[in-house]
Amino acid sequence: xxxxxxxxxxxxxxxxxxxxxxxxxxxxxxxxxxxxxxxxxxxxxxxxxxxxxxxxxxxxxxxxxxxxxxxxxxxxxxxxxxxxxxxxxxxxxxxxxxxxxxxxxxxxxxxxxxxxxxxxxxxxxxxxxxxxxxxxxxxxxxxxxxxxxxxxxxxxxxxxxxxxxxxxxx
Numbered sequence: 001x002x003x004x005x006x007x008x009x010x011x012x013x014x015x016x017x018x019x020x021x022x023x024x025x026x027x028x029x030x031x032x033x034x035x036x037x038x039x040x041x042x043x044x045x046x047x048x049x050x051x052x053x054x055x056x057x058x059x060x061x062x063x064x065x066x067x068x069x070x071x072x073x074x075x076x077x078x079x080x081x082x083x084x085x086x087x088x089x090x091x092x093x094x095x096x097x098x099x100x101x102x103x104x105x106x107x108x109x110x111x112x113x114x115x116x117x118x119x120x121x122x123x124x125x126x127x128x129x130x131x132x133x134x135x136x137x138x139x140x141x142x143x144x145x146x147x148x149x150x151x152x153x154x155x156x157x158x159x160x161x162x163x164x165x166x167x168x169x170x
Contacts, residue, residue: 021118028126033055120158
C-alpha cells in the first residue's frame with residue numbers, strides 16, 4: 001500500500017478535492033453506482049449527488065463494485081434533479097449533462113479553467129439524462145465515439161469524463 005501511495009480513509013477525507021461533483025440521475029444498476037463511487041475516489045472528486053431511484057449506500061451491490069469508496073467519497077441524496085441543480089448553483093458550480101445532443105461540447109475540445117467548479121450529470125442507462133434536467137444545465141458534454149456503437153455504459157462514460165476533467169488539474 002505504501003509503495004502505491006494509497007491514502008488511508010482519514011487521509012482521503014482530509015485531502016483537498018477536485019472541484020467536481022458527479023450527479024447520478026435515475027441509474028438502474030447499483031453496480032454502476034458503485035463503479036462510479038470507485039472512480040470518484042480515484043480522482044478525488046468533491047462529491048456524488050444521487051437522484052431519484054438510483055441506489056444509494058448502504059447497498060450490497062454498490063459495496064461490491066465500490067470496494068470501500070462508498071465510505072470515502074462524500075455523497076448526498078436528492079429526490080429530484082431540480083433540487084440537486086439548485087444546490088449546485090448556490091455552491092457556484094457550472095452544470096453539464098453527459099449526453100449526446102445537438103450543440104453539445106466535444107469532451108476533448110471543451111476548455112475548463114483549473115479551478116472551475118464543474119458538476120456533470122450522468123443519466124439512466126437506457127434513456128439518458130432527462131430532457132427537463134438538460135434544460136437546467138449549462139450545456140451537454142459529449143464523448144467523441146468513432147465506432148458503430150455510439151453509447152457507453154454509464155460507469156465507463158463517467159471514467160472517461162472524469163479523467164478528462166481531472167487530467168488538466170494534476
